Amino acid sequence: MTPQSCRCLCGAVTFRATPAKPEMGACHCGMCRHWSGGVFFGVDCTGPIEFASEEALGVYASSDYGERCFCKQCGSTLIWRMRDGSHAVVSVQAFPDPGAFRFASEIFIDEKPDSYSFANDTKRMSGAEFIAQFMS
Ligand SMILES: [Zn+2]
Numbered sequence: 001m002t003p004q005s006c007r008c009l010c011g012a013v014t015f016r017a018t019p020a021k022p023e024m025g026a027c028h029c030g031m032c033r034h035w036s037g038g039v040f041f042g043v044d045c046t047g048p049i050e051f052a053s054e055e056a057l058g059v060y061a062s063s064d065y066g067e068r069c070f071c072k073q074c075g076s077t078l079i080w081r082m083r084d085g086s087h088a089v090v091s092v093q094a095f096p097d098p099g100a101f102r103f104a105s106e107i108f109i110d111e112k113p114d115s116y117s118f119a120n121d122t123k124r125m126s127g128a129e130f131i132a133q134f135m136s
């Protein structure tokens with residue numbers, strides 16, 4: 001796909017990201033829920049994320065291999081990425097038209113609280129299934 005202009009709520013962080021496909025996935029893991037304040041809907045992106053400026057970008061190392069990017073000014077959840085830069089998942093809400101992405105998959109379904117579930121017909125994977133695929 002072509003690069004798209006993404007931004008946080010306040011506009012202090014803007015960047016260009018290139019979606020791999022017009023699809024989004026939900027992550028039900030405890031860290032994503034705590035971080036995003038909901039369920040994290042992410043879009044797999046290819047190539048580098050090009051930031052206009054990283055001045056307002058906060059980066060939190062949430063595990064040995066992953067880190068989470070947010071706006072230090074407005075708190076928007078923006079990007080989960082591998083610390084080695086090999087992979088980035090951008091919040092669908094940062095894109096100009098979040099509704100353009102089909103809801104295709106749900107991961108860490110085994111960590112989803114029983115208090116909600118999505119009716120969409122998605123591909124569902126447990127955390128172990130997802131990691132096995134990701135590390136292969
Ligand atoms: Zn902001």
Ligand SMILES: [Zn+2]
Nearest residue numbers: 027028029032
């Ligand atoms: Zn997660």
